[in-house]
Amino acid sequence: MNLVDLSFLTGVFVTLFVIIDPPGTVPIFLSLTSTMTAKQRSRAALVAVAVAMLIITVFAVFGRFILDYMHISLPALQFSGGLLLLIVALQLLAGKEGEMAASEGVNVALVPLGTPLLGGPGAIVAVMLFVQQAGGEASRIISLVVAMVALALTMYLAMRFAGVIARVLGDGGVTLVTRISGVLLAAISTQMIFDAIRSFLVSWGVIAG
Template identity: 50%
Template sequence: MAFDLSVYTATAITLIVIMDPPGQVPVFLSLVGRRSPEYRTKAAWQAPLVSLLVISIFAVGGRAILGYLHIGIPALQGAGGLLLLLVALQLLTGMGDSPVDHASDDVNVALVPLGTPLLAGPGAIAAVIVAVSEGHGDVGAYLAIAAAILTAHIVVAVALYYSTTLIRVLKVGGITLLAKIAGLLLAAIAVQLIATSVIGFAATA
């Protein structure tokens, strides 16, 4: 029943490394840099909140959900990779400028792609499912995992919130450059996810 500090530390570090708060900053700025300050502030806490909700759902019933739908982790990785690749191509080619920069408020980039699959991606979901499965019914371990999930998302929220101050320095030209860099990084992440997915399918074949 005692709070398991080792489980908390291991899970929190794993999630923070996978979610990569500093690495999310260029993508975040490229997507919300030309929006209003109010929208940027709102997105900075909405994206981690969406991710927290998604990861919490998978922490509680991840194996049951995937099992019921007959979905494996490789399929989840492949789907996330394809979605990220589409976003990356929009950022690289400029085809996404209009929807990103001038979209109405009902198009919320804090939900997709920021909240998921960038933050609540296949890696984070798989890590949480594995951590919960290794808890073996220990309440202390489950509490530690819950605290670790919350801690990781607080770190992400702080990183995104304070990244909005960079917009004053970067201006429009800097944000455009960031969009290209972020697109390249996202494309690499997407290809890696797809490759990992293919390897996973091959290993289970």
């Protein structure tokens, strides 16, 4: 028995990567931390990732209880999640991902970096769906944990070395990566919507399962 489901792990990582878009957070992170020292910027990156992962983990663990309590089916969550991710994808394609600014007196590592930039609704919905897909299988649960740890490390490194990444990619390179992420996310969200519609039709007996 394999401890890790490589296909599932890859799917989780790629999906969350294009939703959160670590390279796309680089210019936002630099602008929000422009007055900080290198040490303060590193700490802000660590806090932002910790906050994001805490939020995502809480919903991954307790999300099912919330759905049951509110009588929300998985296909309904999948459909609404697909629409939500499609909106995020359109924002990435339109170049509106940076339309957020820190409020006076608020720690930027918490808001908007930790949430909603990293630990936003798109990532939360996606992780809840992946937990459902895991179905209690040990290999898939381990794969999900490994993928999230790898993603957390990726997010931290992207912000920790934001200055270097920005210089290497340039403004055009960062924009290109963000747009490509938008295209991939649009395709993923559309597939989620189609799968949800199919699940509804199967449950209603319109088509065979």
